[in-house]
Amino acid sequence: MRIVLVGPPGAGKGTQAHVLAKTLSIPHISTGDLFRANISQGTPLGVEAKSYMDAGRLVPDEVTIGMAKDRMLQEDAAGGFLLDGFPRNLGQAEALDAFLTEQGIALDGVLDLEVPEDEVVKRIAGRRLCRKNGAHVFHVVYNQPKTEGVCDECGGELYQRSDDTEEAVRVRLEEYHSKTEPIIGYYQEQGLLVTISALGKVDEVTERAVAALEQKKNKND
Numbered sequence: 001m002r003i004v005l006v007g008p009p010g011a012g013k014g015t016q017a018h019v020l021a022k023t024l025s026i027p028h029i030s031t032g033d034l035f036r037a038n039i040s041q042g043t044p045l046g047v048e049a050k051s052y053m054d055a056g057r058l059v060p061d062e063v064t065i066g067m068a069k070d071r072m073l074q075e076d077a078a079g080g081f082l083l084d085g086f087p088r089n090l091g092q093a094e095a096l097d098a099f100l101t102e103q104g105i106a107l108d109g110v111l112d113l114e115v116p117e118d119e120v121v122k123r124i125a126g127r128r129l130c131r132k133n134g135a136h137v138f139h140v141v142y143n144q145p146k147t148e149g150v151c152d153e154c155g156g157e158l159y160q161r162s163d164d165t166e167e168a169v170r171v172r173l174e175e176y177h178s179k180t181e182p183i184i185g186y187y188q189e190q191g192l193l194v195t196i197s198a199l200g201k202v203d204e205v206t207e208r209a210v211a212a213l214e215q216k217k218n219k220n221d
């Protein structure tokens with residue numbers, strides 16, 4: 001399956017993507033995680049991305065599109081992938097379409113995670129990520145690790161993202177409304193959109209997501 005995940009920051013894309021990718025046996029490709037890996041390794045790409053990310057702004061397309069394509073061309077992604085955080089604007093969505101056409105492949109569905117804005121702010125404020133694997137995401141109230149500050153899955157140290165500040169979150173939400181939301185209409189026109197509510201427990205949302213994606217795939221086949 002080839003799936004795109006969309007939703008505002010804090011909708012739980014990363015959390016759901018991690019579980020969905022395991023369930024569907026496809027790699028989870030997160031442009032945010034790729035940028036964060038580049039930042040921690042101090043690569044030139046990471047240095048460039050960091051200033052945009054900390055401010056809550058989108059990293060320029062020239063940098064992002066190339067990085068996403070390189071990742072999709074890796075061997076483990078040959079049979080499918082789950083894109084989390086890409087595309088994030090119409091230019092990226094069009095670049096992705098061109099890439100897929102070039103490769104002779106297509107998307108099976110675009111999963112839109114809907115969540116009210118006040119919930120998003122609460123989720124982001126308490127979010128903690130694992131330093132060893134950014135796909136391991138916790139929350140100080142809603143999804144507590146068994147031991148405070150320690151990742152349940154791999155024992156890594158939990159930390160708060162530098163763009164999870166109030167100011168950066170406000171900018172990220174603005175960027176989402178002005179730049180990312182238009183891709184929802186774009187995918188709706190292509191008949192690919194599946195919208196589910198991202199409210200409720202993590203595993204309830206996962207169940208909803210799997211059911212919605214399977215229904216979509218059966219309709220497409």
Ligand code: ADP
Pocket residue numbers: 008009010013031032033035052053054056057058059060064084085086087088092163172
């Ligand atoms: P969230 O969905 O919570 O905002 P991500 O980890 O997906 O978190 O993204 C964090 C930041 O990384 C974004 O605010 C942006 O600066 C950058 N980023 C991630 N994906 C993209 C993308 N496709 N295009 C541009 N910038 C991106």
